[in-house]
Amino acid sequence: GAGVSQTPSNKVTEKGKYVELRCDPISGHTALYWYRQSLGQGPEFLIYFQGTGAADDSGLPNDRFFAVRPEGSVSTLKIQRTERGDSAVYLCASSARPSGGLGEQYFGPGTRLTVT
Amino acid sequence: GDSVTQMEGPVTLSEEAFLTINCTYTATGYPSLFWYVQYPGEGLQLLLKATKADDKGSNKGFEATYRKETTSFHLEKGSVQVSDSAVYFCALSVGGNEKLTFGTGTRLTIIP
Numbered sequence: 534g535a536g537v538s539q540t541p542s543n544k545v546t547e548k549g550k551y552v553e554l555r556c557d558p559i560s561g562h563t564a565l566y567w568y569r570q571s572l573g574q575g576p577e578f579l580i581y582f583q584g585t586g587a588a589d590d591s592g593l594p595n596d597r598f599f600a601v602r603p604e605g606s607v608s609t610l611k612i613q614r615t616e617r618g619d620s621a622v623y624l625c626a627s628s629a630r631p632s633g634g635l636g637e638q639y640f641g642p643g644t645r646l647t648v649t
Numbered sequence: 650g651d652s653v654t655q656m657e658g659p660v661t662l663s664e665e666a667f668l669t670i671n672c673t674y675t676a677t678g679y680p681s682l683f684w685y686v687q688y689p690g691e692g693l694q695l696l697l698k699a700t701k702a703d704d705k706g707s708n709k710g711f712e713a714t715y716r717k718e719t720t721s722f723h724l725e726k727g728s729v730q731v732s733d734s735a736v737y738f739c740a741l742s743v744g745g746n747e748k749l750t751f752g753t754g755t756r757l758t759i760i761p
Binding site: 536537564566568573574575576577578581588589591592624626637638639640641642643 | 653655685691692693694695698738740746747748749750751752753754
């Protein structure tokens with residue numbers, strides 16, 4: 534079956550602009566996660582959704598970052614007033630249910646964001 | 650806070666060599682431990698996991714044992730193949746938290 538998909542695969546934007554990154558999770562997966570991976574680093578947690586609600590947004594770095602999942606499926610990560618330090622690969626993952634930290638997260642290929 | 654420290658890479662080995670990638674952790678609670686792998690051009694995927702002390706996770710010939718006394722979860726494989734070339738990430742989650750905390754990753758290249 535189809536895996537997690539993310540669009541666009543690459544996004545180049547100018548400093549100060551607004552961007553939206555989209556994630557389509559595996560069909561039926563109720564849990565959705567966003568991570569950010571900077572060059573040479575491991576993925577860093579941003580936010581976790583269970584259904585439509587953000588159950589844990591403790592990883593969002595500041596109020597320029599916001600994510601939504603209005604119908605409990607597709608999610609959009611929104612970044613306002615982008616800065617060069619926001620340049621990274623943004624990863625989305627989903628899982629069939631909240632696993633209490635015991636289960637498997639299925640990752641998408643990522644969106645590479647470059648802020649010039 | 651919670652953290653994972655991984656062996657610095659990159660690592661280059663000949664085919665059929667023995668592999669060890671070291672991973673140690675610091676956690677405020679009792680973590681579950683994971684190894685994820687990223688093959689070229691693909692997304693991260695779970696390789697193996699262990700959820701309590703002395704558990705051994707295994708998959709595709711890879712193994713890792715949860716060692717609470719040394720706070721370690723080292724990845725091993727007895728005979729690597731060219732197809733094992735990838736980036737390997739050690740990760741943990743704590744106390745029912747859905748968030749994964751990752752190490753920096755180790756790039757492995759296997760030469761025929």
